[in-house]
Amino acid sequence: MDATPPITAAAAPPAPRSLHRFANPGRFLRASGRVLPWLSAAAAGVLAAGVAWALAFSPPDWQQGETVRIMYVHVPMAWLAMGGYLALALASAAALVWRHPLADLLARELSPVGAVVTALCLATGSLWGRPMWGTWWVWDARLTSVLVLFFLWLGHAALVRAFDEPERGARAGAILALIGVVNLPIVKFSVDWWNTLHQPASVTRLGAPAMHVEMLYPLLVCALGFALAFAALVLARTRAAVMERRIRALELARARREERGMAA
Amino acid sequence: MTLHWAHVAASYALAALGLGALALGAWLRHRAARRRLAALDPRAAARDGAA
Amino acid sequence: MTRKRRRLAILLLCGLGLGSATALTLAAFRDNLVFFLSPSDLAAKPPPADRAFRLGGLVEAGSVERATGADGRPTARFRVTDGAHAISVVYAGILPDLFREGQGVVTLGRLGPDGVFHASEVLARHDETYMPPEVADALKRAGHWDPSQGAAPPAGGWNTLSPRPGG
Incomplete structure (x- = not known):
């Protein structure tokens, strides 16, 4: 409560207090500026190798045939939808507990990417389900809980942008993100707790993966590539958001100066 | 086993489209912010590697 | 405003x-x-007549008969089993790719007075195994696995098997 500066103070021209506030984001800009090109190049490289392996050099499945290749997109998207949400929850907790301004920005920039990734997970799953299961969609516990995860991503993205004061939106979004965490174990264990049309986990399970290594290795490469791309996207968006915030502060300061100059 | 290349192609196309749109959006936003910042505060922008 | x-x-x-x-x-x-009921669930507590529900289980080995109906649509008769009980199912329409004997299926329909389940929809379940055709063939040839009898053997036994003959 007391740590939130009044609105007038937050928008004040660069006083020592707000300079201190930007000190940390400045360091973030410098460090992320060095990392981002390498991260993007690594994502592009790993993704190109993974997709080529998945499409051209991995075997078909004995009963799914070539349609199994959808799995190399679907499964990484599912992992990212859940792992990304965990990152959102951690950033939200950091924002609520430590009031770290970067955590708010990170959460704000994370949710649109998470929503796209979850939508891709749902869409590719549907494209696989139609020929394999015989239906685009069923309301079983796994599919329904992933749809709820998608709504949580969308809800967070909309909520943090719904307020005039970014601090209030960020706090509301952080609370929503933390409430939504209950859905993560439901998504993960839905296939074990209830009978579902969706199959149980093949890779992340106790014992040997129920997937032949000639499919498992390209899947892991694709998952790494998509994860790197996800990280690069979120980092680039967060950098842009930090710069945009600084631009707003500078423009406000300039407007004040001009106002004072006019009055004098 | 029937082929479902349309479904496979659509899956990869959707993924490329979705992530590509995000990447393009992030890049444009990043570039616009960098230029604006460099115009407003050239010294700080150079220091932070944002220029 | x-x-x-x-x-x-x-x-x-x-x-x-x-x-x-x-x-x-x-x-x-x-x-x-409970996305679907098993044949044993039905035997223990039959649902009220004329209520649509989902029946799930494995397609019993040797039970599938395919034919072409009077209207030219493909029809199929098969039995869905969970090991303890089995129920006959009739279905008119195109079966999904993964449908086969020994595969898990979920069917939506109504139980007739004759004890036959009239399905309006048949969905095939996929189990968690992913293997190249050559590996599946090798397992079948060696007698380690008959897909029509049920699930694949433990993954540790085959997930690093070389799929190429003589490899």
Whole structure:
């Protein structure tokens, strides 16, 4: 409560207090500026190798045939939808507990990417389900809980942008993100707790993966590539958001100066 | 086993489209912010590697 | 005023999204926490007649008969089993790719007075195994696995098997 500066103070021209506030984001800009090109190049490289392996050099499945290749997109998207949400929850907790301004920005920039990734997970799953299961969609516990995860991503993205004061939106979004965490174990264990049309986990399970290594290795490469791309996207968006915030502060300061100059 | 290349192609196309749109959006936003910042505060922008 | 209204709209949209998400979850969990009933469930507690429900289990080995109906549509008769009990199913329509003997299926339909389940929809389940055709053939040849009898052997025994003959 007391740590939130009044609105007038937050928008004040660069006083020592707000300079201190930007000190940390400045360091973030410098460090992320060095990392981002390498991260993007690594994502592009790993993704190109993974997709080529998945499409051209991995075997078909004995009963799914070539349609199994959808799995190399679907499964990484599912992992990212859940792992990304965990990152959102951690950033939200950091924002609520430590009031770290970067955590708010990170959460704000994370949710649109998470929503796209979850939508891709749902869409590719549907494209696989139609020929394999015989239906685009069923309301079983796994599919329904992933749809709820998608709504949580969308809800967070909309909520943090719904307020005039970014601090209030960020706090509301952080609370929503933390409430939504209950859905993560439901998504993960839905296939074990209830009978579902969706199959149980093949890779992340106790014992040997129920997937032949000639499919498992390209899947892991694709998952790494998509994860790197996800990280690069979120980092680039967060950098842009930090710069945009600084631009707003500078423009406000300039407007004040001009106002004072006019009055004098 | 029937082929479902349309479904496979659509899956990869959707993924490329979705992530590509995000990447393009992030890049444009990043570039616009960098230029604006460099115009407003050239010294700080150079220091932070944002220029 | 317009900003206020925009905020209100976004908030209402949020509430609508979250509300419908919760409602969907609750509805889905009430009806579909048990997504399907097994033949043993039916034997223990038959559902009221003429109520549509989902029946799930494995397609019994040797039970599938395919034919072409009077209207030219393919029809299939098979038995769904969970080991203890089995129920005959008739279905007119195209079966999904993964349908085969020994595969898990979920069928939607009604139980007739003759004890035959009349399915309006047949969905095939996929189990968690992914293997190249050569590996599946090798397992079948070696007698380690008959897919029509059920699940694949433990993955540790085959997931690093070389799929190329002589490899």
